[in-house]
Amino acid sequence: MHKAWALVRSNWLAATSYKLSFMFSFGSLILSVVPIFFISGALQNTMANVIKGQGDQYFAFLVVGLIALNVVASAVNALPSGLQTATSTGTLEALLATPTSISAILAGLSGYEVLLSLLRGFVMLVAAGLFGAHVAWLQLGASIPIIALVILAHFPIAIVVAAMVIAFRTRGPLPQIVMLASTFLGGVYYPTTVIPGWVESISAFLPLTYGLKALRTVLLEGRSLVAVWREVSILLGFTIVTLAASAVAFRAALGYARRVGNLAQY
Amino acid sequence: MALGSANLRRRIVIDQSTIASTGAIAFVNSGVSSSPAVVLRGLTKSFPKQRGWRAMFSGRAPESVRALSDVSCEVRAGEFFGLLGENGAGKTTLFKILATLVTPDSGSAIVGGHDVLKAPSRVREVLAPVIADERSLHWRLSGRENMRLFAALHGLRGAQATRRIEELLALVNLVDAADRLVSGYSSGMKQRLLVARTLLARPSVLLLDEPTRSLDPISARSFRQFLRADVALAQGCTVLLATHNAEEAFELCDRVGVLHRGRLVATGATPELAREVGEDRFAIWIRPADQSAIATLSARGVVREVKVMEDVDGWSRIECDLRGGLDGAAEAIAFLALRGVSVARCEPVKLSLADLLERVLARHANA
Numbered sequence: 001m002h003k004a005w006a007l008v009r010s011n012w013l014a015a016t017s018y019k020l021s022f023m024f025s026f027g028s029l030i031l032s033v034v035p036i037f038f039i040s041g042a043l044q045n046t047m048a049n050v051i052k053g054q055g056d057q058y059f060a061f062l063v064v065g066l067i068a069l070n071v072v073a074s075a076v077n078a079l080p081s082g083l084q085t086a087t088s089t090g091t092l093e094a095l096l097a098t099p100t101s102i103s104a105i106l107a108g109l110s111g112y113e114v115l116l117s118l119l120r121g122f123v124m125l126v127a128a129g130l131f132g133a134h135v136a137w138l139q140l141g142a143s144i145p146i147i148a149l150v151i152l153a154h155f156p157i158a159i160v161v162a163a164m165v166i167a168f169r170t171r172g173p174l175p176q177i178v179m180l181a182s183t184f185l186g187g188v189y190y191p192t193t194v195i196p197g198w199v200e201s202i203s204a205f206l207p208l209t210y211g212l213k214a215l216r217t218v219l220l221e222g223r224s225l226v227a228v229w230r231e232v233s234i235l236l237g238f239t240i241v242t243l244a245a246s247a248v249a250f251r252a253a254l255g256y257a258r259r260v261g262n263l264a265q266y
Numbered sequence: 267m268a269l270g271s272a273n274l275r276r277r278i279v280i281d282q283s284t285i286a287s288t289g290a291i292a293f294v295n296s297g298v299s300s301s302p303a304v305v306l307r308g309l310t311k312s313f314p315k316q317r318g319w320r321a322m323f324s325g326r327a328p329e330s331v332r333a334l335s336d337v338s339c340e341v342r343a344g345e346f347f348g349l350l351g352e353n354g355a356g357k358t359t360l361f362k363i364l365a366t367l368v369t370p371d372s373g374s375a376i377v378g379g380h381d382v383l384k385a386p387s388r389v390r391e392v393l394a395p396v397i398a399d400e401r402s403l404h405w406r407l408s409g410r411e412n413m414r415l416f417a418a419l420h421g422l423r424g425a426q427a428t429r430r431i432e433e434l435l436a437l438v439n440l441v442d443a444a445d446r447l448v449s450g451y452s453s454g455m456k457q458r459l460l461v462a463r464t465l466l467a468r469p470s471v472l473l474l475d476e477p478t479r480s481l482d483p484i485s486a487r488s489f490r491q492f493l494r495a496d497v498a499l500a501q502g503c504t505v506l507l508a509t510h511n512a513e514e515a516f517e518l519c520d521r522v523g524v525l526h527r528g529r530l531v532a533t534g535a536t537p538e539l540a541r542e543v544g545e546d547r548f549a550i551w552i553r554p555a556d557q558s559a560i561a562t563l564s565a566r567g568v569v570r571e572v573k574v575m576e577d578v579d580g581w582s583r584i585e586c587d588l589r590g591g592l593d594g595a596a597e598a599i600a601f602l603a604l605r606g607v608s609v610a611r612c613e614p615v616k617l618s619l620a621d622l623l624e625r626v627l628a629r630h631a632n633a
Binding site: 002003005006007009010013014017018089090091093094095096097098099100101255258259260261263 | 311313314333359362365367369387390391394395397399401404406407411414416418419420423447
């Protein structure tokens with residue numbers, strides 16, 4: 001944990017050494033709430049019926065969906081891109097030569113981006129609150145384990161993609177497939193109930209579907225974690241099964257890379 | 267003499283068992299004996315060749331390139347061991363195997379008593395590669411922050427980490443620049459920081475892969491002095507240095523091994539190896555270039571492998587092996603003077619890697 005945190009800290013220091021860029025990224029985030037506010041306002045009457053049970057305001061519904069989507073994007077992409085950067089800059093070889101476990105290196109390489117996406121999510125939520133989003137602020141604490149589970153449920157996908165990067169120097173199509181499916185079928189812009197027939201069944205295999213339902217129930221309806229135990233259990237089960245499978249894939253990729261000699265090659 | 271040291275009285279013997287098992291000529295330095303820090307036994311590694319599109323879909327197994335072939339040797343604790351070889355000789359592959367980044371196809375590598383295949387994490391605790399690539403530093407962090415990160419990765423914390431970082435920054439003379447971003451460092455400073463970073467965990471075995479390749483000659487010389495005095499001697503590390511610079515290996519190393527196309531073709535104490543393969547090489551400036559006089563010297567066995575290198579203002583520069591080193595040189599000069607040939611200068615020739623390899627390979631073939 002200490003080693004992973006040291007890596008996260010160094011990534012934070014490196015990112016904040018570009019001070020202006022860092023400040024602009026947060027400034028633009030706050031500004032991005034403005035068009036969401038107006039578009040969701042225009043669609044409020046149309047969406048009011050279909051979002052029942054997940055908050056009564058489409059603006060808040062949309063903001064929570066976009067925050068979760070951004071967190072998922074960083075959970076899926078942070079590790080492979082961190083690994084690619086570390087490989088191309090040559091820092092990966094130095095990291096692998098230290099007595100640091102692979103899990104600590106993976107957590108350390110992706111941790112900063114994931115934590116940053118959470119911070120950005122919080123800033124966006126506060127900005128949305130200032131624009132009048134109906135958020136149950138007292139339930140913010142209860143949303144933390146849900147968002148943590150959403151991240152953990154997507155981390156195995158990141159590990160499989162990282163395995164591809166380690167073994168074959170490519171991310172493959174998996175991140176795009178996951179992000180595309182999550183964006184259109186995970187309930188970001190509309191509830192999954194409005195998706196027609198057989199396509200809706202795909203959304204049942206997406207962790208974001210359950211994560212978003214749980215998040216909105218807690219954050220927008222103001223209900224407790226007990227009310228979303230089913231969604232939380234599914235996310236937990238998904239995480240355990242896929243984490244074990246991804247660990248096997250990553251171990252195999254590592255062995256392959258050590259055999260063919262491209263572990264720290266760019 | 268540039269390549270030898272007269273006060274060394276160590277005897278060179280040909281180790282028949284090493285020749286039998288590895289094919290390498292071993293110049294055994296019988297004056298030193300200590301426990302091995304690194305033991306290589308029959309280390310072999312091949313890499314698959316890059317395939318074209320047609321070959322990729324043909325279903326045939328990819329061809330492979332042999333990077334290391336049956337490499338065996340021992341490096342004793344506290345030794346500064348040089349690994350000499352041209353590009354592609356297998357030096358980096360050998361280092362990557364030792365650093366547990368590449369697995370060998372066969373054979374074994376033991377570092378500090380730990381097998382690189384069976385106990386890689388133990389190996390990483392005792393061995394540290396100095397990754398000479400400056401890009402492996404975090405350029406947007408200060409020197410001190412780079413050190414802090416790697417101190418944490420080596421399990422150092424709190425006051426212990428701070429003390430060690432300050433100690434090493436002082437050792438590499440970077441205290442004043444420690445809070446500056448690494449992107450503003452010169453190449454020499456970055457190389458020193460890379461070494462300091464590696465020393466954080468007090469490794470007992472240090473791997474240096476061409477550490478001076480990006481340095482200018484003056485910085486390279488001072489960096490070599492730093493490696494010898496402050497790293498190898500002061501820290502008590504066993505150092506393995508990979509280089510294709512013969513001069514660097516002779517200046518720094520107690521012993522060297524010569525890798526050629528993945529094979530360790532010779533190992534030996536540096537002064538002896540240098541003397542054996544190159545100390546009797548001289549350049550003589552004569553006028554006129556009396557071919558018959560040179561032929562006579564050659565027939566008498568005083569000179570061998572004569573090459574007329576250049577002609578400047580009537581002076582010919584001749585490179586040759588002189589039997590008996592300085593005594594041979596005196597004999598040759600006296601003979602040339604008797605034949606009315608003027609000798610302007612006679613000096614030992616510094617051995618290039620190409621010369622060294624050529625000579626070692628010739629001896630290897632003879633053995």
